[in-house]
Each structure stands twice: as structure tokens, then as C-alpha cells.
Amino acid sequence: MVLPAHGGQPDRIITSLGVEAKGHVYDFSANINPVGPPAWLSEELPRLMNEAEHYPDPQYTAAYDALSEREMVAQKQLLLTNGGAEAIFLTAQLFQGKKALIIDPTFSEYERACRAFGIDVTHLRLDQDFQFPFEEMAQALSDVDVVFLCRPNNPTGTLLSITDVEYLLKIGMATGTAVVVDEAFVHFLLMEDSSVKRLLDFYSNLIILRSLTKIYAIPGLRAGYVIASENLIAKLQEKQPPWSVNGITAALLPALLSDKAYVIETKRWLGGEQKKLAKELSALGFFHTLSCTNFYLLKDEERPEDTDELFRFLVANNIIPRHTDNFTGLDGRFLRFAVRTMQENDYLLHVLKKWREKAC
Template identity: 35%
Template sequence: MKLPSHGSNPSHVYRNLNLQVPAALTDFSVNINPLGPPAFIRENWENYFQYIEDYPDPHARELIHSISLKEQLPEEMILAGNGAAQLIFLLGEMLRGEEVLIVEPAFSEYKEALRAFGAAISSLVLDERTGWDLDDRIFPAMRGKKAVFLCSPNNPTGKMYSRDMMLQVINAAAEAGTFIICDEAFLDFAEHAPSFAPYITRYPNIIVLKSVTKMYSLAGLRLGYVLAAPPIAAKLLAKQPHWSVNALAQVIGASCMEDSTHASKTRNYVSEERIRVTSELRKTGFTVYPSSVNFYLIDAPQKEGLYRFLLKKGIVARHTENFNGLDGDYLRFSVKTEEENDLLVHALKEWKTC
């Protein structure tokens, strides 16, 4: 089966599988805020027009200043990028030819970026029996590595590693001179989530990745940032193409950094909907795995069978064929609006009874 390596872009999925695109589609494969972008963006849309004509500030100074206030870290520890995806590639370049560990299952771009720059990649594959939690196997696995990619809360499992375990890993890595790259792209969606950004001043081997596209529904606009010790941030900046962050992303991103209401409203909504929809699905007999964020995994009986059944009903799940350790045995769904989540529950009930 020829499937895309990411969520989103549903028409690509239908084309590849030779399926007719239904009149109505609901895309559960993309993990962005179900409430959409914050209201201020639409309200100020006319005003943003002025920013498209000139080149953006190549140093994104106002944006960096806003990030610095939000994260309570100095500006020289921040690099903004064209989505976290661009920053992953800059990290890949920094790790050219090095030995790097990826804790999997994980976002596929880590491997893509590391491969592009000839890193020697190894994997620690977590498994379902421990709820995909981080365990002591990480310590021998990271021995001799230049860096470790860790995603918490994890995409695709939704698992958030404990602060204690992460700190043990960070400590061991600091002694060995290993970078710990913590991808916190989905942290904003989780309640009581430990960010490792405040620890960078004490442990300069921590590099934190943030995405603004998920919480603020700006996947098309593109914005992410990295928080790292000043020499690392400077090294990454030196490799970044000029004007990577467009003018609209700079001005809108700066306003997002001042927001707290959209984020907290979203967190509450997502948490309530996730609890509701996952309990409905469990009642229908699916195994639904616990998640701390805006997506979750279910078991996928007959693998491709269920995926295709849903596609024919206009429901696009995220297949898990290209996640090491999941291998297509699960499907991932984002938490969407109540109405959309009900469509999914209905379709999955139908699958169980047909």
C-alpha cells in the first residue's frame, strides 16, 4: 500500500489507493487545534495585508523578544524557524555524520533529517506493553551517542514521559556529553506538562523544540522555535536560510506568544472531548490507548481493512505503517469538534457490527 508519510493531504491518500473522494471528508490524520486559529487573526486580517510586500526582518527580532518573554529565557537562546520541521533539519545538519539515537515510535522527520546529513541512526523502540513509556533501556542505548531525539508528549502515542525519568536521562547525557533533543510540539495540549526549557540554563546539553502550528492552527503559515544554549542556537542560525520566518508568521506568532486564553480554552476542550470520545470507543469494543494530548491511538483490526472502510465513509485516519514499533497495527485519530468526533464514533460502531 502506497501511503503518505504524514497526516493531512487526504486527496493524496484517496488517489494512491484508487478510491473515489467522497463529497464530505473529515480529516482525523492532522493534529491541529480543533477550535482553529485564535479569533484575533481573522479580526486583524486586513491589517496583516501590509506585511506581505516587504522582506521580513531576517532576525525576527520582535518575535524572538515575545518568545523570550513567554519562555523566560534570554533572546540568544532562541531561534525561530519555518515550522519546527525546518529546525529539525538544521539539527540534522549540526549532527552530520554523528551517531544519533531516536526513541521510537516517533515523528518521521527526525530520521529523514538525520539521513539527509549522513548520521548513523539507531533506535530504541518502546512498546505497547509498557504503554510506550520510557524505561531503563535508554541508558545503555544512548551510550556513545552525540544526541538523542525524544518527543514528549510523544507523537504518535500521546505518552508523556515523567519529569523524573527525563531528568535522569538528561543527567546521564550531560555527563557523557550527549545532547537531548526534546520535541515539545504538543506540550501545549497537555495539562500539567513538564517542559524542559527551564532546565537548559543548568543543563546546556538540552535542546527543546517547539511548534506554534499545532496549538494556533498555523500549519500553513509555518512557525516553530528552538530553545538551546547560546552557542548551539548560534550554530543553527549560521546554517539557516535568510528570511526563513515570513513576515506574517513573525507578526502573528508574536501575538500568539502573548496569548494564554486560546491555549487554556483549547486544553479544556480537548481534554473533555478526548475523555468523551475515547470512552465511547471503548464501549464499542476498541482498545483505545491513554493519551495526554489532542490525538490517540486505537487498535486496528485487519490493519488496512479498517483504514479503507473509514476512507470510504469520508473519515481519514492516520495510518501507522511508517512508525517503527507500530507497524500499521494501530490507527491514530486527532481530537476534533464534538460533531466530528461523533461521526467517527458512529463509523467505528458500524465497523464493529458489519
């Protein structure tokens, strides 16, 4: 059975399993904001047809103005990208032919980007409680040119603290190692001042990657950016293809970035659902990671060997989780779920209850 490498492909999962799903399918496999896209977007998009008819402004002036204002970072420290994915691949290209460190399980595209640019990858593992192996990491840094960190981490949803990132940055400054921090999901964090951005003034080896496709639910439009020192941004810019970001996305960015009400609404939804899910899943006897973002890992503590069967059961009940077969270190032993709307999460809890009752 060949399952897709990324979430958001429910039809392919259903076909691969040969399960007959009838009625509405609930896609928990893609960790996209279920609140969005912002309501005004559907009115705005037809008006932007003219942006499709000519090349985007090569300087992306309005988009950079808005991004710089929102991030409170100089424009020369920003690079607009075609999603977080382009930010990852451009960054990896900086280290072509060199050595990288990846801590598994994490987002699979770091490895793929490293392979694409002939980078030799050393792997370490999170421990059983999904904590980072700091001692081993500190040692490994002296042998590599770059380390890829994901915060919050996909697929665990857990968060490396800013203090811990600073500890690694300090070592990296001494060993000549760049620290890449992928903050694709940072916009979902409920606490204030949640980014490692404030360390930029002190550590020239810090490269922050961001995605806007998750929070604004626009994976088809694509939007992301890099925040780093002027020097690193200039190097990345040299490697970026022209007009990489499409004109429609660029034209939308100022309005997206200034829509504070949308982000407040997102956090209100997430805070409530996170709390409910944590309580109910534990009560049903399911292990789940203590996620601070919009997805979490789950395993049936009472039937830990039956994850494949649980996967099939959920799909047969129109719920599509994200398998973890291609997350090194998880190897299919967990399932990843997006935090969806209240109704969808309630349906998931209902089906998990059925699974539990079935086993009794």
C-alpha cells in the same frame, strides 16, 4: 498502494484507495487544533500584505521580544524557526556525520533529518505498552552524540515524564550526548508546568524544539522555535538561512502568543473530548493509547488483524485516519486519529459502532 508520508492529505488517501467518498470528508489524519486558527486572524491577515512586500526584520525584534516574554527565557536562548520541521533539521545539522539514537515509533522526520546530514542512527523500540526502554537507552547513550525524544510522542500521544528526561540528561552530561526533546505538542497538555524547560539551567546538553503550527492551526504559515543554551543557539543561528521565517508570521507572533483565551478555550475542548473518547472507545472494544494530547492510536481489539479493512471502511464513510505504515514498530497495525470537534468525534464513534455491528 502508496499512502502519503504525513497526515492532512485526504484527497491523496481517497485517490490511493480508489474509494468514492461523497459529501463532507472528516480529516482525522492531521493533528491540528480544530478550534482554530484564532478568529481574529482572518481580519488581521489582509492588513499584513505590506509584510509580503519587503524583507522581514533580520533580527525579528518584535517576535523575539514576545517569545522571550512568553517563555520567560533570555532571547539568546531562543531561535525562531520556519516551523518545528526547520528546528529538527537545523538541530540534526549540528551533529553532521555523527551518531544518533531514535526510539521508535516516533515522528519520522528525525530519521530523515539524520539521513540528510549523514548521521548514523541507532534504533530502539518502545515496549508493548509504549513505555521507554530506559536500561537499553542508558547504555546506548554512551555510543551516540545525540538522542531525539518526542514529548508528547507522535504517534502514541503518551508523555515521557520530566523526571525520566532528567535521568537521560544526567547520563548524557557524563557521556557527552545531547538530548533533543521535541515538544511540538506540549501546548496542548492540560497540566501546568508541563515542559522540560525548567531543566535548562542545569543541563547544557538539553535542546528543546517547539512548533506553533499545531496549537494555533497555522501549518501553512509555519512557526516554530528552539530553546537551548546560548552556546547551542549561536551555533544553530550560524546554520539558519537568512529570512527563514516569513514576515507575516513574524508580525503575527506577538498577538498569537498573547492570546491566552484561545489556549484556555483549546484546553477546555480537549479535556472534554479526551475523556469522552476514552470512555466510548473502550466501551466499543477498541484499544486506544492513554494520550495526554490531541491524537491517539487505535486498534480494534476484537479484530486486530483487520486494520487495513477498518481503514477502508472509515474512508468509505468519509473519515480519514492517519495510517501508521511508515512509523517503525507500528507498521500499519494501528491507526492514528486526531481529537477533533465534538460533532466530528461523535460521527467517528457512530461509524466505529457501525463497523462493530457489521462484524456481528
